[in-house]
Amino acid sequence: MTHLKFYKYQGTGNDFVMIDNRQFTFNQNDLESVRKICDRKFGIGADGLILIQDHPDHDFEMVYFNADGSQSLCGNGSRCAVKFANFLGIIDQQTTFLAIDGAHEAFLEDDLVHLKMGDVEEVTIKNKEVFINTGSPHHIKFVDDVEQFDVVQEGKRIRYMEDYSKTGGTNVNFVQALSHNQVFVRTYERGVEDETLSCGTGVTAVSLAVSLKNYQSPVHIKTLGGDLQVSFNKINDQKFEEIYLIGPAGMVFEGSIEI
Numbered sequence: 001m002t003h004l005k006f007y008k009y010q011g012t013g014n015d016f017v018m019i020d021n022r023q024f025t026f027n028q029n030d031l032e033s034v035r036k037i038c039d040r041k042f043g044i045g046a047d048g049l050i051l052i053q054d055h056p057d058h059d060f061e062m063v064y065f066n067a068d069g070s071q072s073l074c075g076n077g078s079r080c081a082v083k084f085a086n087f088l089g090i091i092d093q094q095t096t097f098l099a100i101d102g103a104h105e106a107f108l109e110d111d112l113v114h115l116k117m118g119d120v121e122e123v124t125i126k127n128k129e130v131f132i133n134t135g136s137p138h139h140i141k142f143v144d145d146v147e148q149f150d151v152v153q154e155g156k157r158i159r160y161m162e163d164y165s166k167t168g169g170t171n172v173n174f175v176q177a178l179s180h181n182q183v184f185v186r187t188y189e190r191g192v193e194d195e196t197l198s199c200g201t202g203v204t205a206v207s208l209a210v211s212l213k214n215y216q217s218p219v220h221i222k223t224l225g226g227d228l229q230v231s232f233n234k235i236n237d238q239k240f241e242e243i244y245l246i247g248p249a250g251m252v253f254e255g256s257i258e259i
């Protein structure tokens with residue numbers, strides 16, 4: 001048994017167990033422990049687990065796991081990692097850190113984390129639905145009343161659709177237009193296999209998708225866990241640069257667990 005110190009963070013309700021792993025106290029190949037720690041009945045409970053580690057060329061490295069132990073880019077998790085790195089004294093107000101999809105810049109301003117996402121070079125449209133990879137894969141479906149929509153049932157169906165199953169599946173976002181430049185988004189997340197209260201890479205993909213319907217940067221996004229903004233430079237309908245995911249993130253509690 002090992003005594004592991006952890007911190008619990010949330011970014012618009014997407015919640016994560018954070019571990020300062022600069023001394024390699026947690027074995028990143030121990031996926032059974034990742035799953036146990038994230039379990040809401042037998043562990044701490046979280047949508048994902050994040051390790052903060054030293055890196056020779058960047059301020060830090062963020063290693064992200066979904067609750068089931070799989071890995072991908074997490075936008076909200078990255079915003080929490082920036083706040084955690086600031087709390088640990090690794091960074092001040094701005095940073096460059098490494099994530100699974102490459103280096104990301106970020107800065108803190110007025111309690112919001114501004115996270116620079118990777119450029120997007122491909123937008124796929126099929127039957128009025130959209131697919132965009134923003135570091136993680138996202139299917140986007142427009143609905144009339146997202147509050148009443150069965151996100152879990154329809155999300156599960158699309159997540160395992162044949163087109164996606166060959167490439168590891170997809171996250172699924174359901175979007176309702178609220179007013180000009182505002183949308184309400186609910187997301188079914190792969191790796192959590194449930195709806196989460198918000199998804200950063202998801203709302204980023206949605207913002208780029210609605211720019212094809214003449215929404216302008218910054219797009220304002222309402223989620224069940226709070227409000228986010230996404231700003232971007234649209235080169236054309238396929239190509240986007242200078243993409244920023246902007247929103248709050250913070251520590252909820254800290255503690256230790258036996259693993």
Ligand SMILES: N[C@@H](CCC[C@H](N)C(=O)O)C(=O)O
Nearest residue numbers: 072074075076136199200201
């Ligand atoms: N919650 C995340 C996305 C995490 C990764 C996703 N579940 C996947 O496996 O693709 C976010 O805020 O971006």
